[in-house]
Amino acid sequence: xxxxxxxxxxxxxxRRRKKAxxxxxxxxxxxxxDTKKVLxxxxxxxMLLMSLDSTAAAELLKGVDAEAVQELAVELAHLDATGxxxxxxDLGVPRQNCKSLQPSHDFSINGFLKEVLKSSxxxxxTEQIQAGIQELLYKNDPFKSxxxxxxxxxxxxLQNEHPQTxxxxxxxxxxxKNSEVLSFLDWGIRISIVNRIGSCESMNTEAKARIAEVVxxxxxxxxxxxxxxxxxxxSKPSIRKMAVILRNMGKEIRDGLLGAIRGKDKHVGGMVAxxxxxxxxxxxxxxxxxxxxxxxxxxxxxxxxxxxxxNQLIQKIKSNISKPMAAVLNEQMLFVSAYExxxxxxxxxxxxxxxxxxxxxxxxxxxxE
Numbered sequence: 410x411x412x413x414x415x416x417x418x419x420x421x422x423x424r425r426r427k428k429a430x431x432x433x434x435x436x437x438x439x440x441x442x443d444t445k446k447v448l449x450x451x452x453x454x455x456m457l458l459m460s461l462d463s464t465a466a467a468e469l470l471k472g473v474d475a476e477a478v479q480e481l482a483v484e485l486a487h488l489d490a491t492g493x494x495x496x497x498x499d500l501g502v503p504r505q506n507c508k509s510l511q512p513s514h515d516f517s518i519n520g521f522l523k524e525v526l527k528s529s530x531x532x533x534x535t536e537q538i539q540a541g542i543q544e545l546l547y548k549n550d551p552f553k554s555x556x557x558x559x560x561x562x563x564x565x566x567l568q569n570e571h572p573q574t575x576x577x578x579x580x581x582x583x584x585x586k587n588s589e590v591l592s593f594l595d596w597g598i599r600i601s602i603v604n605r606i607g608s609c610e611s612m613n614t615e616a617k618a619r620i621a622e623v624v625x626x627x628x629x630x631x632x633x634x635x636x637x638x639x640x641x642x643x644s645k646p647s648i649r650k651m652a653v654i655l656r657n658m659g660k661e662i663r664d665g666l667l668g669a670i671r672g673k674d675k676h677v678g679g680m681v682a683x684x685x686x687x688x689x690x691x692x693x694x695x696x697x698x699x700x701x702x703x704x705x706x707x708x709x710x711x712x713x714x715x716x717x718x719x720n721q722l723i724q725k726i727k728s729n730i731s732k733p734m735a736a737v738l739n740e741q742m743l744f745v746s747a748y749e750x751x752x753x754x755x756x757x758x759x760x761x762x763x764x765x766x767x768x769x770x771x772x773x774x775x776x777x778e
Contacts, residue, residue, distance in 0.1 A: 451480060451481060451484050452484050452488060454481060454484075455481050455484035455485045455488060456488065458470075458481065458485065458525070459485060459488075459521070463520075463521050463524035463525050463528075464524075464528075466521075466525045467524065467525045467527075467528030467529055468528075470525065470528075470529040471528075471529070473529070475529075475530045475534055478526065478529045478530055478538075479530075479534075479538050482522055482525075482526060482538055482539075485521075485522060486522065522539065523535060523539065526538055526539070551617070551618045551621035551622065551625070552578065552581040552582065552617075552621050554625050554628065555578060555581075555582065555621065555624060555625060555628060556581075556582055556583065556586055558628055560586065560589040560590045560592075560593060561593050562628065562631060563578075563590050563628065564590045564591075564592075564593030564594050565593075565631070566624060566627050566628055566631060567579075567590065567594065567602075567624075568594055568595065568598060569676075569679070569680070570624070572598060572601040572602045572605055573605050573608075574620055574623075574624070575594075575598070575602045576602045576603075576605035576606045576608070576609055577609050577612060577617055577620050578620065578621070578624055579591065579602060579606060580606050580609040580610075581617065581621070591603070596754070597750075597751070597754030597755070597757070597758065598754075600750050600751050600754065601751050601754070604751060627676075630676070631676070648677065648680050648681055648684055649684045651681055652680075652681045652682070652683075652684040652685040653685070655667060655681065655685065656685040656686065656768060656773075656775065657775055659771075660770075660771035667681060667682065682765070682769075683765070685765065685768060686761055686764045686765050686768060686773075687761055688714070688757035688758070688760065688761050689719075689722070690761075690764075691722055691725060691726065691760075691764070692721060692722055692725050693775050693776055694764070694773060694774070694775060694776070695773075695774040695775060695776050696728075696729050697774070698767070698772065698773045698774045698775075699725070699726070699729045700729045700730070701767070701772065702763060702764055702767055702773070703726065703729060703730050703734075705763055706760055706763060708734065708737050708738055708741055709741055710756050710759060710760065711726070711738060711741075711756075711760065712738055712741035712742045712744075712745055713745055713748065713752060713753060713756040714753065714756040714757045714759075714760055715738075715742060716742075716745055716748055716753050717753070
């Protein structure tokens with residue numbers, strides 16, 4: 410066995426150190442993410458510990474110096490973070506004295522580590538080691554907490570970020586997590602993000618870490634809101650429903666209620682305002698209000714927005730513009746040949762934004778659905 414590897418044998422480690430001081434946290438150079446899945450001695454020892462219950466693992470570590478326990482704890486946390494604790498069938502870890510290498514459904518690496526460390530090195534060093542592990546894992550993978558968060562919650566946050574920011578985050582997530590988060594995003598944003606993911610490889614590590622930090626803080630804020638208040642816990646469809654109700658109220662009442670929502674949760678208040686009007690809601694706007702809105706919109710932009718739009722919506726718009734403008738619109742639509750889905754969605758969003766601003770001023774009226 411190489412000198413830099415550990416093995417568990419008679420409650421002792423090879424190359425056991427005499428001093429029990431805590432050294433700076435380090436990880437093995439060879440990580441389980443390698444394609445060959447070659448484990449070091451420390452990693453094998455860590456996985457063997459995980460195959461035991463916390464009591465047996467703590468008993469096995471009695472007499473082992475604190476530094477070696479710390480290094481094993483780091484390996485345990487890293488193996489868990491990289492997914493090896495969920496896929497150990499082909500790792501070649503000794504099984505002679507293990508009932509199973511597969512943890513129970515309610516297994517928690519954090520709880521397991523805490524119990525083992527407390528029994529092995531005491532409360533004070535346990536807190537020190539766990540704090541160091543969290544710092545180390547964040548440095549190794551600043552997107553770890555995003556990866557472990559609920560996909561719909563992550564999507565809710567990314568929905569309001571710049572597509573490039575969202576692309577960076579998704580490019581750092583596992584493929585299955587990436588796809589799940591994308592499924593919760595609106596189609597237009599989804600296309601914009603996917604188109605940008607390829608460019609993320611050239612971004613430096615520091616820039617990615619800053620993006621991860623910002624998104625993690627917002628994720629933490631949303632998570633805290635879910636615990637302490639009902640607004641942030643609501644899903645996007647329920648917030649949309651709230652927004653539709655508010656938009657049909659008089660301006661004074663609507664502004665008062667929206668202000669109260671923003672006072673309690675600024676993020677949700679912004680979502681309510683944005684979700685009041687979508688492109689598809691044009692069919693619910695009264696003719697007089699729509700006529701006023703369409704006079705403020707560039708014809709070229711309108712022509713692009715109408716590409717592959719619903720026929721009923723197209724007729725709604727054409728019936729509320731003047732004949733000269735309709736003629737120009739038809740002509741412009743003939744010239745819209747080469748287009749990108751992203752450009753169409755952007756044009757529709759700009760028109761929806763015009764309608765939102767009018768609605769804020771109380772200039773829009775809606776017909777009953």
